[in-house]
Amino acid sequence: MSILVVGSVAYDSVSTSHGSRQDALGGSATYFAVSASYFDTVEVVAVVGEDFSQDDRALLNAHGVDISGLETAPGKTFRWAGEYSRENVNNRTTLDTQLNVFAEFAPRLTPQQRRVPYLFLANIAPELQLQVLGQMEQRPRLVAADTMNFWIEGNREALAEVVKSVDVLLMDEGEVRQFVEPYVKNLNVVKAARYILEMGPRLVIVKRGDHGVIQFMQDSVFAASAYPLEDVVDPTGAGDSFAGGLMGYLAATGDTSAEGFRNATVLGSVMGSFAVESFSLDRIKSLAPSEISERFRAFVELSRFNGLSESETLPWRVGVAPG
Amino acid sequence: MSILVVGSVAYDSVSTSHGSRQDALGGSATYFAVSASYFDTVEVVAVVGEDFSQDDRALLNAHGVDISGLETAPGKTFRWAGEYSRENVNNRTTLDTQLNVFAEFAPRLTPQQRRVPYLFLANIAPELQLQVLGQMEQRPRLVAADTMNFWIEGNREALAEVVKSVDVLLMDEGEVRQFVEPYVKNLNVVKAARYILEMGPRLVIVKRGDHGVIQFMQDSVFAASAYPLEDVVDPTGAGDSFAGGLMGYLAATGDTSAEGFRNATVLGSVMGSFAVESFSLDRIKSLAPSEISERFRAFVELSRFNGLSESETLPWRVGVAPG
Numbered sequence: 001m002s003i004l005v006v007g008s009v010a011y012d013s014v015s016t017s018h019g020s021r022q023d024a025l026g027g028s029a030t031y032f033a034v035s036a037s038y039f040d041t042v043e044v045v046a047v048v049g050e051d052f053s054q055d056d057r058a059l060l061n062a063h064g065v066d067i068s069g070l071e072t073a074p075g076k077t078f079r080w081a082g083e084y085s086r087e088n089v090n091n092r093t094t095l096d097t098q099l100n101v102f103a104e105f106a107p108r109l110t111p112q113q114r115r116v117p118y119l120f121l122a123n124i125a126p127e128l129q130l131q132v133l134g135q136m137e138q139r140p141r142l143v144a145a146d147t148m149n150f151w152i153e154g155n156r157e158a159l160a161e162v163v164k165s166v167d168v169l170l171m172d173e174g175e176v177r178q179f180v181e182p183y184v185k186n187l188n189v190v191k192a193a194r195y196i197l198e199m200g201p202r203l204v205i206v207k208r209g210d211h212g213v214i215q216f217m218q219d220s221v222f223a224a225s226a227y228p229l230e231d232v233v234d235p236t237g238a239g240d241s242f243a244g245g246l247m248g249y250l251a252a253t254g255d256t257s258a259e260g261f262r263n264a265t266v267l268g269s270v271m272g273s274f275a276v277e278s279f280s281l282d283r284i285k286s287l288a289p290s291e292i293s294e295r296f297r298a299f300v301e302l303s304r305f306n307g308l309s310e311s312e313t314l315p316w317r318v319g320v321a322p323g
Numbered sequence: 324m325s326i327l328v329v330g331s332v333a334y335d336s337v338s339t340s341h342g343s344r345q346d347a348l349g350g351s352a353t354y355f356a357v358s359a360s361y362f363d364t365v366e367v368v369a370v371v372g373e374d375f376s377q378d379d380r381a382l383l384n385a386h387g388v389d390i391s392g393l394e395t396a397p398g399k400t401f402r403w404a405g406e407y408s409r410e411n412v413n414n415r416t417t418l419d420t421q422l423n424v425f426a427e428f429a430p431r432l433t434p435q436q437r438r439v440p441y442l443f444l445a446n447i448a449p450e451l452q453l454q455v456l457g458q459m460e461q462r463p464r465l466v467a468a469d470t471m472n473f474w475i476e477g478n479r480e481a482l483a484e485v486v487k488s489v490d491v492l493l494m495d496e497g498e499v500r501q502f503v504e505p506y507v508k509n510l511n512v513v514k515a516a517r518y519i520l521e522m523g524p525r526l527v528i529v530k531r532g533d534h535g536v537i538q539f540m541q542d543s544v545f546a547a548s549a550y551p552l553e554d555v556v557d558p559t560g561a562g563d564s565f566a567g568g569l570m571g572y573l574a575a576t577g578d579t580s581a582e583g584f585r586n587a588t589v590l591g592s593v594m595g596s597f598a599v600e601s602f603s604l605d606r607i608k609s610l611a612p613s614e615i616s617e618r619f620r621a622f623v624e625l626s627r628f629n630g631l632s633e634s635e636t637l638p639w640r641v642g643v644a645p646g
Binding site for chain 2: 017037038039040041064086089186188190191194208211212214216220221222223224225228229230231232248249252253259262263265266267289292293296297300301302303304305306307308313314315316317
């Protein structure tokens with residue numbers, strides 16, 4: 001089944017403790033599409049400027065990503081510059097944002113795209129996310145959306161409409177609390193995630209940077225640790241690569257049960273772990289299937305413990321009856 | 324098999340987003356002993372002042388904790404006051420520390436205690452931890468130690484000796500990097516934990532607050548998420564209660580294999596999750612075995628996913644050969 005992503009394609013300038021890179025291929029739709037392309041067919045709706053390189057088009061083509069919906073507009077491609085803290089890779093500072101052609105982005109879906117079964121609304125203005133949803137001829141089988149603090153601050157009402165309309169919502173820990181704060185004060189992240197669940201989504205995935213993710217459904221909670229990498233080279237694109245693995249699994253298997261979501265979240269974590277091992281898409285663009293399977297099994301090993309069989313009990317002291 | 328803990332018994336004054344409590348029972352040895360007491364016999368070596376209450380002695384007695392090594396010295400019991408951030412329960416500020424009788428604490432073990440098989444060196448000066456180790460008649464079957472940033476800053480050499488001498492080391496993420504920094508610059512937490520493993524411990528447990536723990540051995544890594552509690556009332560004692568569950572499991576089962584350590588870490592996480600549900604020891608002092616078993620099974624459910632059987636493969640697109 002096909003996946004459609006609507007988001008950004010960008011050139012990023014990034015500085016981390018492992019060095020820096022200027023004007024390297026990035027953007028939420030790019031990371032998502034390349035990640036998901038290992039599992040199912042992906043179409044991109046986005047906009048680039050006249051400076052977008054043939055090499056970068058070729059990269060997406062090589063992954064079988066359908067870029068017929070990648071509009072080329074007069075002007076320059078969206079540019080973002082940022083710096084990650086040496087002390088904590090989860091902290092980043094935006095140094096520069098040049099929207100360029102992205103400022104006028106108005107996604108227009110083809111008749112075929114309006115019938116896509118799996119839709120990912122990457123981190124763009126919630127008004128645009130709603131426009132995309134409004135263009136769908138029928139409700140997709142599954143809609144997932146990402147967002148960021150910028151939209152929570154400035155476009156809360158539109159974002160609330162998005163939240164009510166999607167099946168899967170991705171937010172980081174701080175964003176979950178920030179989003180819920182005006183409705184109910186001082187909720188911790190667990191209560192805040194449950195509050196969001198009540199608004200509509202079947203699944204709320206809370207991103208915790210290099211600590212992994214925790215996913216909330218009405219009657220189950222699943223925590224997936226991040227893979228303990230010795231070198232996190234560049235965290236850019238981790239969340240979108242995660243979403244690509246997640247949606248790729250769901251679309252390829254069609255399993256949107258609670259069990260399917262758990263496996264999908266682990267495959268998302270696998271793809272996120274590859275994304276951060278290099279600058280730009282250097283690592284994630286050239287994965288062998290065996291590498292992905294191997295890391296998936298490493299995730300199994302990472303969280304595995306024997307637990308107790310039905311007949312076993314925990315060790316208890318004899319005769320102690322705590323009061 | 325018996326467990327010996329050497330650490331502090333204190334009266335804590337704590338302020339959190341859920342309220343505050345004055346002069347409530349606390350201390351590393353207290354939380355550890357009550358937590359471990361559900362699984363095996365525990366002896367405490369610590370010091371209190373003349374103000375230590377009969378009720379608090381009775382609490383330890385009711386849990387079968389041997390407090391014959393709890394010395395009463397002239398003066399007042401150790402007091403600590405702190406405040407936890409409303410935004411992030413992992414951030415705490417110490418408002419006041421009154422060492423009182425703890426300033427002169429010089430642990431003296433009885434002949435019987437010098438032969439204890441399981442020893443926990445709670446967070447005290449590393450010189451005292453070494454003194455305790457020096458008093459052991461024979462090397463215990465398992466020695467675990469905790470510490471804090473204060474000792475890393477001021478008592479690094481003694482602490483390095485402790486690290487070289489123990490089987491299990493507990494540190495939080497920041498402490499792991501802080502401890503390793505003078506030896507090798509700019510290691511991330513994974514590399515820093517592996518550096519510490521090379522110094523001697525079989526197991527390094529990195530505490531990540533409400534995100535859980537990750538444990539490193541030479542040839543395996545295990546991550547255990549924290550239980551997603553809707554109300555973290557007071558994080559004080561979480562680490563020591565974790566250590567109590569960990570050591571309790573190991574002592575009661577005698578299983579110090581890699582598999583045993585994984586189960587022990589989950590039981591530690593179970594006990595830590597109870598400790599933070601109330602101020603002081605209110606919750607952890609009155610647990611029914613069924614509550615502990617039930618939460619252990621909730622931890623199983625929290626991290627469970629189907630994964631892939633040997634014959635299954637991840638979903639792959641047909642005919643895509645990414646370049």
